[in-house]
Structure formats: structure tokens, C-alpha cells
Amino acid sequence: MAGETSQLSPIGVFDSGVGGLTVVAALRRRLPDEPILYLGDTARLPYGIKTAETVRRYTRRNVDFLVGRRVRAVVVACNTASAVALDGLDVGLPLWGVVEPGARRAADLSHGRVGIIGTASTILSDAYPRALRRLRPGLEIVSQACPLFVPLVEEGWHEDEITEAIARRYLEPLLERQIDTLVLGCTHYPLLKPLIQRLVGEEVRLVDSAESVAETVASALGGAAGRRGSTPPEHHFCVTDGPERFGALARRILGEAEVSLELVEMT
Ligand code: DGL
Numbered sequence: 001m002a003g004e005t006s007q008l009s010p011i012g013v014f015d016s017g018v019g020g021l022t023v024v025a026a027l028r029r030r031l032p033d034e035p036i037l038y039l040g041d042t043a044r045l046p047y048g049i050k051t052a053e054t055v056r057r058y059t060r061r062n063v064d065f066l067v068g069r070r071v072r073a074v075v076v077a078c079n080t081a082s083a084v085a086l087d088g089l090d091v092g093l094p095l096w097g098v099v100e101p102g103a104r105r106a107a108d109l110s111h112g113r114v115g116i117i118g119t120a121s122t123i124l125s126d127a128y129p130r131a132l133r134r135l136r137p138g139l140e141i142v143s144q145a146c147p148l149f150v151p152l153v154e155e156g157w158h159e160d161e162i163t164e165a166i167a168r169r170y171l172e173p174l175l176e177r178q179i180d181t182l183v184l185g186c187t188h189y190p191l192l193k194p195l196i197q198r199l200v201g202e203e204v205r206l207v208d209s210a211e212s213v214a215e216t217v218a219s220a221l222g223g224a225a226g227r228r229g230s231t232p233p234e235h236h237f238c239v240t241d242g243p244e245r246f247g248a249l250a251r252r253i254l255g256e257a258e259v260s261l262e263l264v265e266m267t
Contacts, residue, residue, distance in 0.1 A: 012071030020038065048120055050121060067092075094221075107136045114140070117171075153188040
């Protein structure tokens with residue numbers, strides 16, 4: 001259950017690892033005065049190849065951790081966790097996942113044919129197609145799991161020729177079906193945006209689920225952003241393993257010289 005929180009309490013963001021920093025970056029652009037408490041479950045990454053039951057258990061634990069640290073709202077940045085673990089999850093605080101905002105944006109943008117890419121577990125869950133069909137029943141939807149993208153991004157190979165060849169293979173079936181909109185349904189994929197856009201062509205609209213959820217959170221909390229004169233907000237990052245590696249990636253993705261890091265244990 002939620003403890004006492006105020007408008008000065010941070011927004012909690014949870015991801016399986018470093019990829020949710022794309023959501024942090026998007027949130028900071030829209031809510032620059034809000035402090036963020038981030039939890040990256042790096043000890044148990046990757047979630048994208050695990051069963052729904054396991055991801056549900058981890059998610060529940062991670063969200064409880066953030067609630068215990070007195071956040072005032074929770075954003076589940078991880079697409080896999082959002083896809084399989086949020087139904088019926090009530091923590092007594094505002095809680096957002098990335099699937100609904102991403103699906104809504106795609107339903108608004110599309111002329112009728114939507115492609116979805118994500119981890120194996122996200123695609124298997126069918127969460128994006130279900131959300132899209134609820135929003136626009138007539139849409140044609142093609143899904144494709146892209147399990148190699150996460151390790152390629154973690155390796156920093158955003159523009160490598162190997163990544164391009166793999167992306168071509170993954171995207172081919174979607175292009176054959178002439179999609180007009182493509183949902184980047186994984187935390188890591190926004191970092192491949194330039195490469196993916198080049199391969200699918202300028203006329204295909206890319207939906208960045210990090211941007212979509214940040215927009216949703218900003219419009220829900222924006223009016224209540226009770227901050228805070230001239231002091232910049234303090235962000236804090238908790239990880240369950242490898243703070244040094246996380247810190248290096250976080251500094252690169254967020255463009256910061258220093259980040260406040262803490263190693264935490266999930267039992
Ligand atoms: N955060 C995961 C997602 O957005 C990708 C990394 C993982 O598999 O844990 O689905």
C-alpha cells in the first residue's frame with residue numbers, strides 16, 4: 001500500500017534494466033521539474049524472454065519497492081512488464097504502463113495497417129494488438145518479435161552493419177504487408193530509430209512508446225507538478241546489479257556527467 005506522498009515526492013520509473021532510461025529522458029523533456037526515482041532490475045534482465053508468470057512476480061516486487069520509497073506515481077517503462085503484468089495490479093497510486101499510450105498513438109496515426117515490434121514475450125502476450133483492436137476494431141495488425149535488438153543496443157551497435165542486416169530481416173515481413181505505422185514496442189528500440197526509419201522509409205510513422213507514455217504522464221501530472229523554484233530536481237537510480245555498467249550507460253543516454261546510483265537487493 002502507498003505510504004504518505006506529496007507533490008514533492010518523485011515519480012517512480014521501473015524497467016528491467018537500462019532501456020527505461022529512454023522513458024526517463026522523455027519524461028524529463030516534458031516534466032523538467034519533477035524528480036525521478038528509477039529502478040532497473042539489472043540482476044534479472046532480460047525480461048523479454050521470460051514467462052509471463054515470472055515477469056508478473058518480478059514486476060509486483062519492483063513496483064512495491066518504488067511504492068515503499070514513497071513515490072507519488074509509478075511508470076512501468078518496460079514493455080514486457082507492461083504487456084503481461086499490469087492487468088489487475090492496484091498499488092493505490094497512479095500507475096501507467098507503455099502499452100496503452102503507444103497503442104493509442106498508433107491508432108490515431110495509422111491509415112489502417114500497423115506493425116508492432118517487441119521482445120518475444122511482448123509479442124506472445126498479444127497486448128498491443130488487443131489494445132489496438134479495442135481502440136480501432138478494423139485495423140490490420142502485423143507483429144514481429146525482434147529478440148536480437150536488445151543485446152545489439154546494449155552493445156552500442158546502433159548503426160552497425162550487422163544490426164542493419166538483422167533489422168532488414170525482421171522488418172521485411174512487415175513491409176510486405178505494407179504497414180503505414182510501426183510501434184517500437186520495447187525500451188531499447190527508440191535508440192535504433194534512425195536505422196529503422198531508414199529501412200522502413202520516411203512514409204512509415206514510427207511510434208515511440210517512451211514518448212507516448214511521457215506525454216500521457218505529463219498530461220495527467222502536469223497540472224499538479226507542484227515544484228519548485230530554481231533548484232533542479234534530484235534524480236536517483238537504483239539497480240539490482242552492476243551499478244558501474246548501468247552508470248556508464250545512463251550517463252551516455254541521459255547526457256549527464258554524473259548520476260546518483262544505489263545498489264539494492266530484491267528478495
Ligand atoms: N525492457 C524490456 C522491454 O521493453 C527489454 C529488455 C528486457 O528484455 O528485459 O520489453
